[in-house]
Amino acid sequence: MYEDLKYWYLRDHKLFRTLSYSQIKQLCIITGFKKASKGEIIYFSSSDVPRIFLLKKGNIKIVSIDDDGNETIKDIIQKGDLFGELTLETDNKVEEYAKVLSDDVVICSFLMSDFEDLLLRNPTLALSYTKFVGLKMKRVKNSYANLISKDAKTRLYQFLKDWAEQEGVQTGNTVTIENYLTQNDIAQIICTSRQTAVQLINEMEINQLLNYNRKEIIIPDITKL
């Protein structure tokens, strides 16, 4: 029964849908079934054996600290996303941690070595996985290209559009997004100062493009963004 549960947890991810029950069982040394609640910090780099994680519920942000002590948001992980050492290479240079944004999260994980074994035995999965990593890379490239060539305003608009598309609930042209980010988070994601972000958000509210509060963000007409 417990085994079955683990099976389904993985099966849920589109990457693993092609695998048979027995193939997934191979991976099912899903040792960690972790639950955590808002604000908690989860260390996963350099901690112990290299793992790949799957976020089953909630939202977390991946934060890294550079040499000067500056916090940078590396990634926002949403329900269903894989994270951790996706490149299958451990590097313990970078100090990263995850912070829980939503009320609670469920994370499961498996060992990188187990995953590698599985890839070796399932070329089709290996190919899918390569494409998956490739897609991630493409996304990263794209978002960075935005960061570099556009100004803060455009970046905010783009970010909101992306967020709305990924997680927003649309009724007509109105999109409602559950807001689990602070303005500071948003500022960091679009790489600007908090103050600039606030100014832009308020400006959007004045122009009736947005309805912002701590719980949710309502975009009255997504086509106007």
Place this chain on the structure above:
Amino acid sequence: MYEDLKYWYLRDHKLFRTLSYSQIKQLCIITGFKKASKGEIIYFSSSDVPRIFLLKKGNIKIVSIDDDGNETIKDIIQKGDLFGELTLETDNKVEEYAKVLSDDVVICSFLMSDFEDLLLRNPTLALSYTKFVGLKMKRVKNSYANLISKDAKTRLYQFLKDWAEQEGVQTGNTVTIENYLTQNDIAQIICTSRQTAVQLINEMEINQLLNYNRKEIIIPDITKL
């Protein structure tokens, strides 16, 4: 004899070193053995069948043009690098082309579909390739992180350090780099205006950190960067 040549061209790349002769022969529909000289522009996206390319000799830059008509340098490809649709996903949205920087280049290519078949039959290669793509992603992330959090000066220094490490010839603490980039190229790579880049380079020359000309860049003491 001709077949053998192709074989060695691929064999040279560390990714393919584990493969046997017959395995590589599978890939050896290396249709394109392209030669080109300085300034030439090579289109490879959207052109015909999706391919993966291997630069055997010389240097090229990958340039993309965005909606506003702005040129952006996406990547600098050096001898031995793979490029093209490394993610194994064709997207014909982006308009990209390659421009030859060195006096002459030799490029060979193989079909993406052939490569996929090979990956499916060689799990070990598939795993290596996945790690290879992962490493690429890590590099991309790193360089972008630099672009965003540091100022133009730091970015230039970092770029020079990286370049020196990759291609420089070191004698003692002195590093000499063959300079196949224009100042405009450098400016674009570190994401600043040409004018700012020039100012910084000249400033470095005054401080004796650098010796710049169109043919080569000499860094008298790499540890001082």
Place this chain on the structure above:
DNA sequence: GGCTAAGTGTAAATTAGCCGACATTTTGCT
């Protein structure tokens, strides 16, 4: 309920670096 910390709002001073404009130098071509 009241206190503290985190989050939000606003404004002014300061600055990095973009942009336009132009002069000079070098390269490649016929």
Place this chain on the structure above:
DNA sequence: AGCAAAATGTCGGCTAATTTACACTTAGCC
């Protein structure tokens, strides 16, 4: 050799956005 085009060098004005600084509001906790 001579010309055009590309590459390099230099200068201020301009502006977006960071920084500093402070007041207000909300959330969470004892």
